[in-house]
Amino acid sequence: MFVDSHCHLDKLDYENLHSGVADVIEKAKASNVTEILSVGVTLDSFPDMMALIEPFDNVYASCGVHPLDVESEFSLERLYEYASHSRVIAIGETGLDYHYQPETKMLQTLRFEQHVELAVKLNKPLIIHTRQARKDTLNILRSGSAEKCRGVIHCFTEDLDFALAALDLGFYISISGIVTFKQATDLKEVVKALPLERLLIETDSPYLAPVPHRGKQNQPAYVADVASYIAKLKGLSLSEVGFKTSNNFKDLFFR
Ligand SMILES: [Zn+2]
């Protein structure tokens, strides 16, 4: 009934918290989380992540170089090769992060443009990470014709204008556990204003555990808590939020 549309399964704590990916998937299932998208952040870490998820039919992968990892090993040939894998349903995460690494802006821009071009070519949706770079993010998406492949603005923390501009490009907005944080008052208003038909939900685990799990390591099972918070915010039933966001996931990645 729920889909975790963005997590990093290769970064969970398998020493102390989980006995393996099967264990994580079982815990997710117990909370009605039936599908999981594990997101790649560097080319070097991609093969191991794929090997980890490959045995599980309900787990998919994306492939890309995170804007905060743009100084990692890169070749276009390798990105194309990995991205063509049948279990890879999305390109990213990619985008711009001027908050944490303004100094790599030029390289982030180049990588982002390369990912957009590839996504359009392979017709696989983009997973966008963006922080304090609204204008440049939209410019690159528009100039690369990203409306052709569409995508998602993941872990959304921007304003309503930016969200609406992304929706105009056919993109979806993915809401993480941040929405449950007390200080995220602006984000709560944005979530109230956006149509459920264009929302996805995610954990971004192992980061950003939602209330009531703050302080613990995040995991896909907790996406149910994000859904339940959105349901309360929007005055909807939990099952409606689960059903619609799961359908949105299908529409975006498996249309
Ligand atoms: Zn991100």
Ligand SMILES: [Zn+2]
């Ligand atoms: Zn992420």
